[in-house]
Amino acid sequence: xxxxxxxxxxxxPLDASVGAGVDLSALRGSARHDVAAGFxxxxxxxxxxxxxTFEVAVIxxxxxxxxxxxRTLDVDVSAIAEIVAxxxxxxxxxxxxxxxxxxxxxFVSDATKVANIGVEGGLRARVALDxxxxxxxxxxxxxxxxxxVSGVDWDVGLGLGVAL
Amino acid sequence: xxxxxxxALLLLTSTxxxxxxxxxxxxxxAKGKHEFAVGVSLQTASNSFSYVGVPIPQxxxxxxxxxxxxxxxxxxxxxxxxxxxxxxxxxxxERHHLxxxxxxxxxxxxSVGGSVEFHAPVLGQVDLARWAKLxxxxxxxxxxxxxxxxxxxxxxxxxxxxxxxxxxxARLELAMGRRAWxxxxxxxxxxxxxxxxPGWSLGLDFAxxxxxxAPAPNP
Numbered sequence: 001x002x003x004x005x006x007x008x009x010x011x012x013p014l015d016a017s018v019g020a021g022v023d024l025s026a027l028r029g030s031a032r033h034d035v036a037a038g039f040x041x042x043x044x045x046x047x048x049x050x051x052x053t054f055e056v057a058v059i060x061x062x063x064x065x066x067x068x069x070x071r072t073l074d075v076d077v078s079a080i081a082e083i084v085a086x087x088x089x090x091x092x093x094x095x096x097x098x099x100x101x102x103x104x105x106x107f108v109s110d111a112t113k114v115a116n117i118g119v120e121g122g123l124r125a126r127v128a129l130d131x132x133x134x135x136x137x138x139x140x141x142x143x144x145x146x147x148x149v150s151g152v153d154w155d156v157g158l159g160l161g162v163a164l
Numbered sequence: 165x166x167x168x169x170x171x172a173l174l175l176l177t178s179t180x181x182x183x184x185x186x187x188x189x190x191x192x193x194a195k196g197k198h199e200f201a202v203g204v205s206l207q208t209a210s211n212s213f214s215y216v217g218v219p220i221p222q223x224x225x226x227x228x229x230x231x232x233x234x235x236x237x238x239x240x241x242x243x244x245x246x247x248x249x250x251x252x253x254x255x256x257x258e259r260h261h262l263x264x265x266x267x268x269x270x271x272x273x274x275s276v277g278g279s280v281e282f283h284a285p286v287l288g289q290v291d292l293a294r295w296a297k298l299x300x301x302x303x304x305x306x307x308x309x310x311x312x313x314x315x316x317x318x319x320x321x322x323x324x325x326x327x328x329x330x331x332x333x334a335r336l337e338l339a340m341g342r343r344a345w346x347x348x349x350x351x352x353x354x355x356x357x358x359x360x361x362p363g364w365s366l367g368l369d370f371a372x373x374x375x376x377x378a379p380a381p382n383p
Contacts, residue, residue, distance in 0.1 A: 024306070156282040
């Protein structure tokens, strides 16, 4: 573990990276926030002490019961302006930016099938850590929140990418 | 005090399933340094019945290990649960520190269920004096609660929901001699995901660690 930490601190912070990762999201439902696993693509350009991160998150979710199935598919797109602090190769980022949330819902029961699509604007905030893994790879951790017209979603995730 | 009384006291002070208390500041341990701490707190929102709002006592044990410059690793353990975090100090000067400490934790009770939770605290610290440190900052906690259910027909399933705690904590650490510190903490969290009552924690902890430098020899 000490070797891993030493290696992570010794290199230079990332100038730019792209990657993908897994997310655990808290998606607002009818009566509670449901747990949903998804994936997220990200791209970061980092002219320190600022950076810009672009994200696309895809979060499928289904609620099953004996009477109905309720499926949702969220696609969230965001562009975040961040402040960066990177005393070592691992960089801390905190930022805020606009988001677009597209939610597709399908309700299926024995008698009914109803589909709907909604598009909402919103605001996304997140904190993140990232850094290089060797010469060519990059890692990322984040926790974020997206506020939009019909609610607030929360997410935490880990990703692996490529240093550019 | 008899052994049975000690065990009873430990159980009485360990009844929360998780913890929301802020147990450390923003200054990581130097590489190779260790710290051990024990904390007691009174908390709401730290268990499955968090919406009830009844304060519940919690006892926890914690350890930290300095891994490198500006990075240390910590664990916390309580009745039926545990948590781990990595603290990364991303800015500091002589008396001020800023860090982030991503953490994962959880608890489990067979046949009742449990939870997995993710913490993202951003911590600031001011060294008021060599013997006094004030720290705190915002924190978001995502707690994934999972409980098994049995239906009347014998069918089995599970119910999951995710609880969100958004708020923060603050703590004051005071030196008690060269190796021991006493800490006072307070935390306050809104639960925006389900509009439940706010969660809070009031804590007291004792930490033991080697001083950074040996005292200068007497002339």
